[in-house]
Amino acid sequence: xxxxxxxxxxxxxxxxxxxxxxxxxxxxxxxxxxxxxxxxxxxxxxxxxxxxxxxxxxxxxxxxxxxxxxxxxxxxxxxxxxxxxxxxxxxxxxxxxxxxxxxxxxxxxxxxxxxxxxxxxxxxxxxxxxxxxxxxxxxxxxxxxxxxxxxxxxxxxxxxxxxxxxxxxxxxxxxxxxxxxxxxxxxxxxxxxxxxxxxxxxxxxxxxxxxxxxxxxxxxxxxxxxxxxxxxxxxxxxxxxxxxxxxxxxxxxxxxxxxxxxxxxxxxxxxxxxxxxxxxxxxxxxxxxxxxxxxxxxxxxxxxxxxxxxxxxxxxxxxxxxxxxxxxxxxxxxxxxxxxxxxxxxxxxxxxxxxxxxxxxxxxxxxxxxxxxxxxxxxxxxxxxxxxxxxxxxx
Amino acid sequence: xxxxxxxxxxxxxxxxxxxxxxxxxxxxxxxxxxxxxxxxxxxxxxxxxxxxxxxxxxxxxxxxxxxxxxxxxxxxxxxxxxxxxxxxxxxxxxxxxxxxxxxxxxxxxxxxxxxxxxxxxxxxxxxxxxxxxxxxxxxxxxxxxxxxxxxxxxxxxxxxxxxxxxxxxxxxxxxxxxxxxxxxxxxxxxxxxxxxxxxxxxxxxxxxxxxxxxxxxxxxxxxxxxxxxxxxxxxxxxxxxxxxxxxxxxxxxxxxxxxxxxxxxxxxxxxxxxxxxxxxxxxxxxxxxxxxxxxxxxxxxxxxxxxxxxxxxxxxxxxxxxxxxxxxxxxxxxxxxxxxxxxxxxxxxxxxxxxxxxxxxxxxxxxxxxxxxxxxxxxxxxxxxxxxxxxxxxx
Numbered sequence: 171x172x173x174x175x176x177x178x179x180x181x182x183x184x185x186x187x188x189x190x191x192x193x194x195x196x197x198x199x200x201x202x203x204x205x206x207x208x209x210x211x212x213x214x215x216x217x218x219x220x221x222x223x224x225x226x227x228x229x230x231x232x233x234x235x236x237x238x239x240x241x242x243x244x245x246x247x248x249x250x251x252x253x254x255x256x257x258x259x260x261x262x263x264x265x266x267x268x269x270x271x272x273x274x275x276x277x278x279x280x281x282x283x284x285x286x287x288x289x290x291x292x293x294x295x296x297x298x299x300x301x302x303x304x305x306x307x308x309x310x311x312x313x314x315x316x317x318x319x320x321x322x323x324x325x326x327x328x329x330x331x332x333x334x335x336x337x338x339x340x341x342x343x344x345x346x347x348x349x350x351x352x353x354x355x356x357x358x359x360x361x362x363x364x365x366x367x368x369x370x371x372x373x374x375x376x377x378x379x380x381x382x383x384x385x386x387x388x389x390x391x392x393x394x395x396x397x398x399x400x401x402x403x404x405x406x407x408x409x410x411x412x413x414x415x416x417x418x419x420x421x422x423x424x425x426x427x428x429x430x431x432x433x434x435x436x437x438x439x440x441x442x443x444x445x446x447x448x449x450x451x452x453x454x455x456x457x458x459x460x461x462x463x464x465x466x467x468x469x470x471x472x473x474x475x476x477x478x479x480x481x482x483x484x485x486x487x488x489x490x491x492x493x494x495x496x497x498x499x500x501x502x503x504x505x506x507x508x509x510x511x512x513x514x515x516x517x518x519x520x521x522x523x524x525x526x527x528x529x530x531x532x533x534x535x536x537x538x539x540x541x542x543x544x545x546x547x548x549x550x551x552x553x554x555x556x557x558x559x560x561x562x563x564x565x
Numbered sequence: 566x567x568x569x570x571x572x573x574x575x576x577x578x579x580x581x582x583x584x585x586x587x588x589x590x591x592x593x594x595x596x597x598x599x600x601x602x603x604x605x606x607x608x609x610x611x612x613x614x615x616x617x618x619x620x621x622x623x624x625x626x627x628x629x630x631x632x633x634x635x636x637x638x639x640x641x642x643x644x645x646x647x648x649x650x651x652x653x654x655x656x657x658x659x660x661x662x663x664x665x666x667x668x669x670x671x672x673x674x675x676x677x678x679x680x681x682x683x684x685x686x687x688x689x690x691x692x693x694x695x696x697x698x699x700x701x702x703x704x705x706x707x708x709x710x711x712x713x714x715x716x717x718x719x720x721x722x723x724x725x726x727x728x729x730x731x732x733x734x735x736x737x738x739x740x741x742x743x744x745x746x747x748x749x750x751x752x753x754x755x756x757x758x759x760x761x762x763x764x765x766x767x768x769x770x771x772x773x774x775x776x777x778x779x780x781x782x783x784x785x786x787x788x789x790x791x792x793x794x795x796x797x798x799x800x801x802x803x804x805x806x807x808x809x810x811x812x813x814x815x816x817x818x819x820x821x822x823x824x825x826x827x828x829x830x831x832x833x834x835x836x837x838x839x840x841x842x843x844x845x846x847x848x849x850x851x852x853x854x855x856x857x858x859x860x861x862x863x864x865x866x867x868x869x870x871x872x873x874x875x876x877x878x879x880x881x882x883x884x885x886x887x888x889x890x891x892x893x894x895x896x897x898x899x900x901x902x903x904x905x906x907x908x909x910x911x912x913x914x915x916x917x918x919x920x921x922x923x924x925x926x927x928x929x930x931x932x933x934x935x936x937x938x939x940x941x942x943x944x945x946x947x948x949x950x951x952x953x954x955x956x957x958x959x960x
Contacts, residue, residue, distance in 0.1 A: 279689070279690065282689060298673075298945060321734045321736055322732055323728075332727055342741065357681075360748050364743075367888065368888040368942050369945055
């Protein structure tokens with residue numbers, strides 16, 4: 171099958187591209203390398219060194235015999251998006267091509283606007299290209315569990331049946347996103363659902379939890395195939411940060427109470443879920459939502475699990491930079507991907523040790539300052555002009 | 566009170582500015598004159614001639630003794646938005662400053678993108694300016710009843726209490742908007758609610774129905790004070806179009822079955838609702854939603870009411886250009902503004918006659934071609950490049 175992976179140079183896009191290529195699909199990668207630019211802007215770097223995309227692709231061809239088509243395209247460039255979809259003629263498009271950091275979107279006004287325009291316009295351009303070129307293309311879009319926020323009722327998969335004053339309907343699950351980034355994903359979800367309704371497009375919206383881990387079967391084949399490992403306060407995710415802090419012998423930093431509970435999954439399960447979504451596509455006109463995570467943990471639980479593996483590791487609680495509930499009800503459905511056959515890799519001491527092993531291998535690259543939160547949700551600085559101002563001091 | 570009216574040169578913004586000025590408020594108008602440009606682009610015009618903003622304001626000063634400050638500012642220009650809010654120091658901002666036509670947003674990709682970027686970025690810039698300059702400013706934002714779509718349950722005012730699997734929460738009412746324009750308003754609503762939550766802003770989101778009528782107590786004082794009367798297929802609203810068709814002796818054009826039911830209100834009630842929202846502001850940190858309409862009618866009912874006043878008037882059903890349900894359940898709460906003291910002007914034969922009188926007075930300006938729908942929701946034309954291409958032929 172011909173598959174385009176948008177954002178195929180990123181943390182999850184790259185391993186996804188490799189995985190689909192190994193399965194025998196004809197894979198094209200679209201990327202504007204924005205993720206690599208954010209590193210320069212913020213003065214941070216992936217803990218694991220990563221090769222440039224062309225080098226990655228050459229190494230993969232050498233090892234697998236499979237080639238990857240590379241399209242250096244910005245999704246906000248409508249003409250080029252249309253051209254790529256028209257030329258490559260994909261049956262499926264996997265869309266990772268968005269700014270994906272909540273703290274980055276909360277740096278200031280210009281980063282908030284950049285995040286929403288980049289994500290919303292990129293996806294609108296894509297929807298129009300699909301509708302115009304071939305409405306039967308299956309769009310597999312990466313959303314986030316963060317779209318839902320933390321309601322005091324069980325979270326369902328995208329939709330909820332509501333009975334109200336004697337009448338019943340199945341309606342989109344109400345969203346309470348917690349950052350301008352998460353809001354951009356909610357905007358996308360509404361736009362995609364509408365496009366499926368009016369144009370008969372088909373889409374699977376994967377509301378993904380927090381991903382941990384760095385190695386997949388394919389990336390482990392050669393150092394040139396490694397994917398990113400982000401541990402900094404802006405792009406890193408919590409479990410990776412704890413692993414690095416434990417390895418570096420510095421305190422694990424929990425934001426606030428630590429009762430914040432989130433759905434999580436192993437990076438290998440991300441690939442498995444995307445494979446399942448592709449192999450079992452949505453119907454024409456259908457917009458469906460899968461909640462893509464395997465287990466829920468509170469931040470405190472994660473910190474304690476990591477600390478338990480490094481006797482003497484300290485856990486500290488920082489003033490919470492985000493505006494979020496430090497303890498709340500959390501129960502979210504996630505059966506649709508299991509029903510399609512997902513067999514999860516659950517979080518184990520073995521997996522945690524393997525993440526810490528990765529961190530330990532690159533301990534000379536650890537920048538402790540990068541893990542201090544610098545973005546405050548309550549800050550309202552109204553940076554004007556076009557420049558996106560860095561907030562982090564050079565390390 | 567110092568009040569900024571954004572979009573104060575438009576159909577409702579202008580009469581609102583006059584009304585607030587007559588009540589003794591110190592009113593500033595922000596506008597980028599985009600609405601006047603759309604006329605040039607589409608080759609249409611207000612049926613009632615309207616004076617340029619500076620002329621309108623001079624006439625108002627002459628007649629009332631009250632001056633109106635004019636700020637020719639585009640809301641997507643963050644620096645100027647911040648400057649205006651900082652200089653004028655409003656206590657309340659009434660925000661009409663958005664692209665407000667569903668068909669316009671559905672012309673093609675570039676109009677969809679323009680609508681969402683213009684509306685979402687303008688509102689984001691405003692939220693940052695308020696948060697930075699004075700978080701106690703009350704933002705009265707114009708939303709639309711079209712955000713809700715037509716669910717099979719009663720529509721509540723912004724929020725709904727949901728009991729699910731034994732637990733209960735009050736959550737944002739699920740939205741099913743029917744155009745990229747309506748989607749932009751849903752995006753705004755989510756962004757504003759978030760800003761109230763994290764920064765303690767205060768906002769009233771007025772989910773307004775379809776407005777009819779053209780004269781208010783203030784605009785009737787002089788022809789220079791007249792507001793727009795749009796009857797074309799892109800910017801006109803349904804009742805105005807029917808009135809013009811009846812006056813012109815051409816068939817009233819119902820889209821599809823005509824069972825589409827919408828909340829509606831008199832233009833004078835728009836002013837009264839905004840006055841009530843201003844006089845009874847939201848609390849700090851509060852995001853509240855009022856459904857701003859007074860009666861619901863199906864398109865068929867409206868056509869029949871107008872036709873009954875012009876014996877012999879014909880009603881025709883066109884192929885529906887929109888993707889919407891031609892007959893559906895519709896019941897929406899609208900008690901919050903009544904509770905604050907709204908006394909509605911209900912739709913009467915007298916009001917209908919007065920609208921037809923306006924149309925009749927300017928019958929030499931009627932362009933029958935402008936009332937033919939030219940925008941098809943199902944069209945997916947992917948116009949690329951920066952130009953917004955006109956779809957209407959010159960009349």
